[in-house]
Amino acid sequence: MAALYPNHIPITKLSRILLAGSSAVAALRNPYRDDMVAVCSETTACNALEHMRGRMLDDETGRRILNEQPRVNSSTVDLKLLRALPESTLGRQYVNMLNKYNITPDSRRDVKFVDDPELAFVLQRYRETHDFNHLLLGQRTNLRGEVAVKWFEAIQTFLPMCWMAAVGGTTRLSRKRRLRLLQQDLPWIIPTAKSCQFFMNIYFEERLDQDIDDLRDEMKIYLPHS
Amino acid sequence: MAMGMANNLRFVSRLKALRCFEPLTILKRNAGTQTTNPEITHFGFKNVTVKEKPKKVNEVFDRVAGNYDLMNDVMSAGIHRLWKDRLITVLNPCDKTKLLDCAGGTGDISFRFIKRVKLQHDCPEPNVTVCDINPNMLEVGRRRAETQNLHLKWVCCSADDLCFPDASFNAYTIAFGIRNCTHIDKVLKEAHRVLEPGGRFLCLEFSEVENPYLRNLYNTYSFQVIPVMGEVISGDWKSYQYLAESIRKFPSRSQFSQMMRDAGFQSVSCESLLFGVCSIHSGFKL
Numbered sequence: 001m002a003a004l005y006p007n008h009i010p011i012t013k014l015s016r017i018l019l020a021g022s023s024a025v026a027a028l029r030n031p032y033r034d035d036m037v038a039v040c041s042e043t044t045a046c047n048a049l050e051h052m053r054g055r056m057l058d059d060e061t062g063r064r065i066l067n068e069q070p071r072v073n074s075s076t077v078d079l080k081l082l083r084a085l086p087e088s089t090l091g092r093q094y095v096n097m098l099n100k101y102n103i104t105p106d107s108r109r110d111v112k113f114v115d116d117p118e119l120a121f122v123l124q125r126y127r128e129t130h131d132f133n134h135l136l137l138g139q140r141t142n143l144r145g146e147v148a149v150k151w152f153e154a155i156q157t158f159l160p161m162c163w164m165a166a167v168g169g170t171t172r173l174s175r176k177r178r179l180r181l182l183q184q185d186l187p188w189i190i191p192t193a194k195s196c197q198f199f200m201n202i203y204f205e206e207r208l209d210q211d212i213d214d215l216r217d218e219m220k221i222y223l224p225h226s
Numbered sequence: 227m228a229m230g231m232a233n234n235l236r237f238v239s240r241l242k243a244l245r246c247f248e249p250l251t252i253l254k255r256n257a258g259t260q261t262t263n264p265e266i267t268h269f270g271f272k273n274v275t276v277k278e279k280p281k282k283v284n285e286v287f288d289r290v291a292g293n294y295d296l297m298n299d300v301m302s303a304g305i306h307r308l309w310k311d312r313l314i315t316v317l318n319p320c321d322k323t324k325l326l327d328c329a330g331g332t333g334d335i336s337f338r339f340i341k342r343v344k345l346q347h348d349c350p351e352p353n354v355t356v357c358d359i360n361p362n363m364l365e366v367g368r369r370r371a372e373t374q375n376l377h378l379k380w381v382c383c384s385a386d387d388l389c390f391p392d393a394s395f396n397a398y399t400i401a402f403g404i405r406n407c408t409h410i411d412k413v414l415k416e417a418h419r420v421l422e423p424g425g426r427f428l429c430l431e432f433s434e435v436e437n438p439y440l441r442n443l444y445n446t447y448s449f450q451v452i453p454v455m456g457e458v459i460s461g462d463w464k465s466y467q468y469l470a471e472s473i474r475k476f477p478s479r480s481q482f483s484q485m486m487r488d489a490g491f492q493s494v495s496c497e498s499l500l501f502g503v504c505s506i507h508s509g510f511k512l
Contacts (some may be wrong), residue, residue, distance in 0.1 A: 009467075012449075014446070015450045019454045019458070023458060205284060
């Protein structure tokens with residue numbers, strides 16, 4: 001098979017199996033190896049990407065996203081404009097988060113090992129909108145926050161890597177943080193994930209000037225009272 | 227015997243049916259187009275201009291330098307160490323040997339040379355020069371030499387345009403480097419030039435596996451397992467895919483032996499290692 005999109009590396013079934021297994025082990029041993037987390041998600045995606053695409057095709061905005069294939073990176077998101085937005089907007093919260101954790105919109109790796117260009121876009125879109133899920137769910141980028149977001153994404157997307165990260169990440173937390181996750185976070189995150197709008201059907205680039213609480217209400221995400 | 231062959235063929239066709247045993251398909255599909263245009267050469271299975279190739283090879287070695295030794299150990303399960311030991315055994319150096327280790331990057335051959343000469347000939351300062359076109363590989367070698375307290379000369383230059391006078395060495399080695407060179411014939415001519423009369427040329431390089439069943443297994447391992455190792459250990463699939471492809475584009479044992487004779491070497495011979503996975507080519511300047 002020839003390369004179907006930039007960065008595409010076609011691989012055989014044997015390579016896919018070996019890569020899936022070894023990247024999963026590497027990612028579980030060292031969760032900061034974001035390249036292995038990325039490779040694991042691509043090689044284990046299986047039917048989850050088709051499920052995600054199906055949910056997008058069932059929605060008018062989802063269909064538009066699939067058609068236009070927007071990317072979230074420093075050339076498509078004007079950080080200067082976002083800094084000028086009111087504090088309560090999604091865009092301002094986004095740029096505050098980037099500054100606080102010293103990350104950029106370009107931090108996400110390009111998809112390489114998905115053999116369908118549209119499904120590769122779906123996975124790329126998931127990667128690039130992950131930061132917005134942190135904001136919508138009010139979760140920090142520490143381990144407990146990441147695990148909480150992964151539970152949400154696992155239920156919504158069915159991606160095996162999300163399930164691995166959710167379960168594996170839960171076991172890696174300290175006892176105290178694990179109890180907080182299980183007793184405080186998951187009791188509202190799990191029902192929210194099942195009932196709220198599919199996050200892949202939100203055209204985030206068009207909502208950057210929207211009040212984040214309004215967007216949460218629209219998506220039926222209700223944060224617990226602190 | 228016939229029953230045994232029939233069983234073997236059924237085994238291979240079952241493996242092919244699993245569709246994970248695709249080495250020949252990969253080779254046929256991706257072997258690149260042959261060209262007689264002198265401005266075009268191969269970079270793995272891709273065709274590139276002769277001007278582009280050194281830059282592309284340099285980029286590969288910039289990327290792999292940091293994990294080069296670890297990857298060699300992982301890919302060959304440590305067997306590359308035995309091949310390099312064998313190269314030094316064949317060289318059989320003494321205290322009068324002046325070695326040029328070309329494309330010697332991280333120092334595997336030169337360190338073995340020094341240790342062998344010190345041990346067997348009680349020579350305090352064996353004469354060895356390492357040259358490589360890639361400064362990052364040389365830097366890795368320098369740091370390794372410091373930790374082992376070894377003293378040798380490090381020179382950054384290209385194997386097809388060496389910066390040494392004629393007849394300045396009596397031994398020349400190049401291990402797993404010549405297949406990355408754009409002009410193998412020029413490398414051989416330069417090697418001949420810098421050797422003294424009586425000097426020996428030794429090249430350790432990947433080769434072709436003769437046995438068809440072992441060859442299929444080797445191809446599967448090269449194209450479908452090694453790049454996975456590259457991706458997981460170094461985050462670099464493409465460099466290790468290039469490794470597998472560049473091995474397939476290298477001249478055969480007999481072709482390379484003829485190229486050595488064309489460059490002026492005599493008493494040319496070839497020793498096959500591990501069923502042909504690699505070979506040690508030897509020639510003398512008489």
